Amino acid sequence: MSEQSPLLSQRSRVQPFRVMQMLDLVHRRRREGKSTIMFCAGQPVTGAPEAVLEEAEIALRSGPLGYTEVVGDREFRERIADWHSATYGVQTSADNVIVTTGSSGGFLAAFLATLDPGDYVAMPAPGYPAYRNILEALGARILDLRTGADSRFQPTEKMLRELEHTPKAVIITSPGNPTGTIIDPDELARIARWCEANDCVLISDEDYHGMSFGRPLASARQFSDKAIVVGTLSKYFSMTGWRVGWIIVDDGMVTAIENLQASLALCAPAIGQAAGRAAFTLEAAAELDGHVENYREAREVFVEQLPAIGLGTFADPDGGLYIWVDVSAHTDDSERWAHELLDAKGVAVAPGVDFDPEQGHRWIRLSLCASAQETREGVRLIGEFIDERLNVTRN
Numbered sequence: 001m002s003e004q005s006p007l008l009s010q011r012s013r014v015q016p017f018r019v020m021q022m023l024d025l026v027h028r029r030r031r032e033g034k035s036t037i038m039f040c041a042g043q044p045v046t047g048a049p050e051a052v053l054e055e056a057e058i059a060l061r062s063g064p065l066g067y068t069e070v071v072g073d074r075e076f077r078e079r080i081a082d083w084h085s086a087t088y089g090v091q092t093s094a095d096n097v098i099v100t101t102g103s104s105g106g107f108l109a110a111f112l113a114t115l116d117p118g119d120y121v122a123m124p125a126p127g128y129p130a131y132r133n134i135l136e137a138l139g140a141r142i143l144d145l146r147t148g149a150d151s152r153f154q155p156t157e158k159m160l161r162e163l164e165h166t167p168k169a170v171i172i173t174s175p176g177n178p179t180g181t182i183i184d185p186d187e188l189a190r191i192a193r194w195c196e197a198n199d200c201v202l203i204s205d206e207d208y209h210g211m212s213f214g215r216p217l218a219s220a221r222q223f224s225d226k227a228i229v230v231g232t233l234s235k236y237f238s239m240t241g242w243r244v245g246w247i248i249v250d251d252g253m254v255t256a257i258e259n260l261q262a263s264l265a266l267c268a269p270a271i272g273q274a275a276g277r278a279a280f281t282l283e284a285a286a287e288l289d290g291h292v293e294n295y296r297e298a299r300e301v302f303v304e305q306l307p308a309i310g311l312g313t314f315a316d317p318d319g320g321l322y323i324w325v326d327v328s329a330h331t332d333d334s335e336r337w338a339h340e341l342l343d344a345k346g347v348a349v350a351p352g353v354d355f356d357p358e359q360g361h362r363w364i365r366l367s368l369c370a371s372a373q374e375t376r377e378g379v380r381l382i383g384e385f386i387d388e389r390l391n392v393t394r395n
């Protein structure tokens with residue numbers, strides 16, 4: 001690795017995103033012709049819905065793709081607003097929707113618009129690492145909402161009440177990453193009320209909405225129109241590389257975020273917005289709901305087969321794309337374990353430290369994106385890896 005430039009700022013010293021490093025290794029192995037089962041990344045292996053591809057072809061040929069409005073193409077924002085209103089029974093206006101470069105651009109804009117250096121932000125632990133990395137770069141102070149099996153790996157309002165400092169913002173992710181669990185709608189309502197009462201911004205990352213295996217999914221805006229909702233085409237809509245997401249915000253925040261977005265990105269990718277209108281059609285939904293069935297099958301394989309290979313403790317996913325698995329019986333360094341597993345068996349898993357700097361060295365995250373057959377084979381190979389290491393220790 002090359003030496004760090006002395007010109008780098010303090011704020012640039014964020015943790016590496018190890019999942020992305022693992023993904024690079026997967027790409028390299030595949031280039032070298034080595035077979036690899038990928039359980040590390042949270043990206044659908046399916047492409048964009050057919051209806052979107054048709055729209056994309058038309059958009060590509062129908063004129064120059066210039067900048068859209070800063071806050072996003074009006075028609076696209078209307079589709080998002082209508083989808084949100086119809087799904088959750090709320091009145092969401094396109095005026096409150098701001099289209100961003102993936103939801104990553106959305107939560108960056110939301111953080112910039114609501115936080116000053118030194119502000120406290122409460123976020124789930126384990127939780128999505130990019131929040132932590134960006135918040136640290138922005139000089140915010142993080143309050144971990146430590147979750148476990150007792151709260152089905154989701155934060156509670158009681159946890160907020162017991163915090164040492166009142167946060168300026170609270171982040172909720174449901175279905176969770178890395179846990180795949182869905183917050184109970186009543187609990188989300190209590191959290192939303194607590195945030196309103198404490199002048200605290202609720203940022204609800206709803207990126208994995210559309211992907212439930214049965215539990216009801218509520219949007220934070222059912223309970224508070226002050227809440228910021230984060231959404232994306234990357235997950236349920238199976239359009240990861242198109243880099244289109246959105247935030248739904250309160251009237252009083254639109255102009256500030258528009259001004260930030262104008263300087264941060266000018267606008268989100270035009271092609272994704274033009275074609276993305278078709279992602280909200282019934283035709284697309286039929287295709288996309290079929291993918292959710294595949295994730296459900298992969299979940300079933302994991303839940304049934306992991307205990308038999310010595311991995312019996314995990315967060316049972318209610319939806320989303322992941323299962324969070326305790327590997328502490330086999331290692332206290334899940335990053336090394338993950339690299340050894342990849343070298344020995346060609347199975348790529350995500351080491352837990354990304355998601356939980358404190359306890360993640362005892363956990364890994366597996367993705368539900370592979371087919372049921374590939375998932376079965378991956379679990380078998382992990383089992384072989386565990387057995388071989390046990391035999392080496394015994395002999």
Ligand SMILES: Cc1ncc(COP(=O)(O)O)c(C=O)c1O
Binds near residue numbers: 128177244245
């Ligand atoms: C919880 C969560 N939020 C946000 C993102 C960012 O997604 P994108 O920028 O592709 O919308 C991810 C990606 O994995 C995620 O898991």
